[in-house]
Amino acid sequence: MSNEPVGVIGLGAIGGGVARSLVNAGLVVHGCDLNPDAMAKFVDAGGHAADRPATVGKAARVVFLFVINAGQARTVLFGDTGLAEAMPSDGIVISCVTMAPSEAAAIGEELGAKGIRMIDAPTSGGAANAAAGKTKFMAAGAPEAIEGAMFALQAAADTVYRVGDDIGQGSAVKVVHQLLAGVHISAAMEAMALGMKMNIEPGALYDVVTGCAGNSWMFENRVPHVLDGDYTPLSSVEIFVKDLGLVLDAGKQERFPLPVAAAAHQQFLAASAAGYGLEDDAAVIKVYADLAGLKLPEGKD
């Protein structure tokens, strides 16, 4: 067990869970978030509150970054009172941000120019797994940087996948992963809606698909939200408007056609256009239901 303190910037659904799992693993954790509720929850769990990114950078050599996009990452790293100016020259930033591979590579270079190493390590697993110390990291970066931060990664991880030595490769794997995740959600909703339109009982449909070769992780996880009529956002429609957008941007940058991902993205955009952007991503099914006058299962109350 390392005695070295660790930092976490961004204490939302995933970052907050990872921070708590690091505390639970016995590490001293310095955390920072603009949202006072997220901060209070972190401090209650045993974390040390930092007032700004620079404070985290002075307290910890290894810092996780959990913000929503590349723009926020730049602000946290390079803005006033940012992390980069405060970190020691052997510092390691573990970026868990979902962003374009080219953005990750650019940020990695800027950090490198200041002597700070970056690990490009987007995650999978969701909030509940994060809080349980079971996040999966898709980690790319210089082997010695990854080894240097492994004590922190492992304290929060179910699995640390090593996907390459170059910054941007972790983000590329995440982009590919989100292509699949987003297509699977929209396909699940298209399929369930078609089944209901053909008068199949949705629970029977769920049982068959989850027992057969048509199953996906997302189908199994999201369709129960439809069956329960519960669209409380565990992950919102807008997340996939953004993430499938990143997928299509990567395709454009690579001059690589992605017709299936593009069709799926349109369904998330349709859901957002219809006013469901902040609902759970399973609300994509409402686009189909609204069009065809389908009655979806209702919630318990």
Next chain:
Amino acid sequence: MSNEPVGVIGLGAIGGGVARSLVNAGLVVHGCDLNPDAMAKFVDAGGHAADRPATVGKAARVVFLFVINAGQARTVLFGDTGLAEAMPSDGIVISCVTMAPSEAAAIGEELGAKGIRMIDAPTSGGAANAAAGKTKFMAAGAPEAIEGAMFALQAAADTVYRVGDDIGQGSAVKVVHQLLAGVHISAAMEAMALGMKMNIEPGALYDVVTGCAGNSWMFENRVPHVLDGDYTPLSSVEIFVKDLGLVLDAGKQERFPLPVAAAAHQQFLAASAAGYGLEDDAAVIKVYADLAGLKLPEGKD
């Protein structure tokens, strides 16, 4: 254990496996296929050869039907020396054919007019599971018909899902299932190809996706064909040209838009257009690879 003989018409990949699993379960099985090799394999396994569908209909009250589409089903059932004319009036036809729900319903009505009951029971599981008696049946039909044939279904089944009382509902569930299966295969190939284009090692990508929330049954099952460079057709591109075609036909009939399935269908059509129709359905990845000059993993020899 029933002493009642059972019939199987169509002894190909799935039908032949189901027939052998029925023999292995101790049943007397009468089988028929136009292909002499399929017949020889069936007889070697202990089956009784029938020269035409009518011969099967005279020997067995419960008959499985494993042909490729509704047209073949009509020929077998209602053609010269067909099954329907030869079956007793309490006969039960278990149709495992993938066809439009409306076609299944029409065939069920025609059989009903002759006093023959139909069970609409498409399958999932593939050839290996069929031979092992582990097929999954999506069964719809009158409860007394399903009960009357349950000894035969269970002898071949991993699971018999009951999806409704009306003929056509089994086919509807299969259509929904194939929507998911087809979209998942094309998404798997689009995602793997994008990852390779971004210089991610395909084996690392496979490990991450199968361990994370982007996984699907099809991704896990088909991507190894790509990694091994082995496109020996376990299920061919043309199967999904057909099955996603049925999905889109169902959408048209129901006046129900299916944009994600339509995009996936185009990729199977593209693969067929490029000459890969009779290769394994994983060959959809070659469409992306050919366009972008990607080098795919090669086979062992």
